[in-house]
Amino acid sequence: MIRFLTAGESHGPGLVTIVEGLPKGLQIGTDDFAAELARRRRGYGRGGRMKIEQDELEILGGVRHGRTLGSPVAVVIRNTEWENWSQIMSVEGDGAGKKVTRPRPGHADMAGMIKYDTDDARDILERASARETAARTVAGTLARRLLGEVGIDVLSQVVAIGDVRVELPPPADRDAIEASEVRCPDPDASARMMAAIDAATEAKDTLGGLVEVAAHGVPVGIGSHVHHDRRLDGLLAGAVMSIPGIKGVEIGSGFEVATGPGSMGHDEIRTDRTRMTNRAGGIEGGMSNGEVILVRAAMKPISTLMQPLQTVDMTTGEPAQAVRERSDVCAVPAAGVVAEQMVALVLAREVQRKFGGDTIEDLVEAVSRYRARIGS
Numbered sequence: 033m034i035r036f037l038t039a040g041e042s043h044g045p046g047l048v049t050i051v052e053g054l055p056k057g058l059q060i061g062t063d064d065f066a067a068e069l070a071r072r073r074r075g076y077g078r079g080g081r082m083k084i085e086q087d088e089l090e091i092l093g094g095v096r097h098g099r100t101l102g103s104p105v106a107v108v109i110r111n112t113e114w115e116n117w118s119q120i121m122s123v124e125g126d127g128a129g130k131k132v133t134r135p136r137p138g139h140a141d142m143a144g145m146i147k148y149d150t151d152d153a154r155d156i157l158e159r160a161s162a163r164e165t166a167a168r169t170v171a172g173t174l175a176r177r178l179l180g181e182v183g184i185d186v187l188s189q190v191v192a193i194g195d196v197r198v199e200l201p202p203p204a205d206r207d208a209i210e211a212s213e214v215r216c217p218d219p220d221a222s223a224r225m226m227a228a229i230d231a232a233t234e235a236k237d238t239l240g241g242l243v244e245v246a247a248h249g250v251p252v253g254i255g256s257h258v259h260h261d262r263r264l265d266g267l268l269a270g271a272v273m274s275i276p277g278i279k280g281v282e283i284g285s286g287f288e289v290a291t292g293p294g295s296m297g298h299d300e301i302r303t304d305r306t307r308m309t310n311r312a313g314g315i316e317g318g319m320s321n322g323e324v325i326l327v328r329a330a331m332k333p334i335s336t337l338m339q340p341l342q343t344v345d346m347t348t349g350e351p352a353q354a355v356r357e358r359s360d361v362c363a364v365p366a367a368g369v370v371a372e373q374m375v376a377l378v379l380a381r382e383v384q385r386k387f388g389g390d391t392i393e394d395l396v397e398a399v400s401r402y403r404a405r406i407g408s
């Protein structure tokens with residue numbers, strides 16, 4: 033089954049992703065990874081780094097002649113700015129003694145400094161940085177490719193930035209979403225979101241927001257009710273919550289139905305086994321129920337502010353202003369792309385768990401046979 037690890041620091045020489053358990057024969061190339069990474073880099077409100085980051089990629093293993101071999105796939109994303117960071121992040125030496133001693137509220141900095149017994153927050157923040165989600169995007173690209181082979185499509189949209197919020201049908205129109213600089217397919221809301229980001233930038237402040245991820249084409253019965261760690265809703269919530277800055281995850285209309293009566297809280301079943309509504313977000317009893325899977329995630333405002341928050345200097349114990357690292361004003365559109373990757377990784381793993389297959393042909397055949405049996 034698919035599992036993946038990433039290694040590397042934000043400003044180190046590169047980020048490495050190793051994805052294990054993929055079937056043989058999945059068509060993939062450097063351009064596929066580059067296209068997904070480009071989607072993650074985009075988005076109104078992102079900082080200067082995104083303009084510099086070119087995501088120089090190399091596939092180091094697991095792919096031959098454009099197809100996976102069934103062995104671990106290893107990919108490195110090189111840091112094109114490494115020259116500027118080679119001293120601060122050098123493997124040997126002491127980094128010329130320049131330490132980050134003022135932890136930023138809202139980041140891993142302070143807890144990490146105490147836990148790992150260091151007075152240099154860089155030892156922590158370099159790995160805690162959301163730059164790591166670029167490496168996850170590599171794994172997610174492979175998961176999406178696998179899902180595509182069995183008729184499952186995952187996409188996302190932004191439905192709130194700051195207090196600009198819009199009610200939309202589940203994400204489905206990829207072109208309209210990608211045409212928007214904030215990945216919101218409603219042009220009016222999109223313009224208001226961009227204005228909100230401009231205002232936050234002007235005020236030296238930051239914004240969070242809400243993203244929605246939809247998985248189309250998931251057959252009934254992915255995940256299971258039999259154990260806590262096989263429930264699809266639990267797996268999805270954990271995976272999406274693991275994205276830096278995500279503080280809330282909802283499946284379907286989870287929070288809304290909690291305050292209404294049961295008669296308005298479920299999805300009645302037609303004779304053809306489809307549903308009249310989709311409040312459950314496509315998951316009941318820890319299993320997909322054949323409807324579109326809907327996951328909503330809330331991202332807190334970016335923690336690094338250009339008007340720094342109050343903190344403590346960890347070496348002197350004196351009050352101080354948090355250190356300012358180059359930073360995004362709003363990363364909600366990018367977080368949506370990362371949420372797609374995390375959802376895709378969970379679904380790909382659960383599809384593989386159910387259907388197996390050492391080759392992509394075996395997997396596709398098993399899924400087709402099952403779809404024929406259940407009539408979906």
Ligand SMILES: Cc1cc2nc3c(=O)[nH]c(=O)nc-3n(C[C@H](O)[C@H](O)[C@H](O)COP(=O)(O)O)c2cc1C
Pocket residue numbers: 079138139140160161162165275276277278279333334335336358359360361363366367370
């Ligand atoms: C794609 C993406 C980009 C981000 N960019 C920044 C950034 O530029 N500056 C920043 O302070 N936080 C950024 N964040 C958010 C931080 O990583 C996050 O606030 C921090 O890790 C602490 O969040 P946590 O408590 O959920 O771990 C970004 C998050 C994501 C998903």
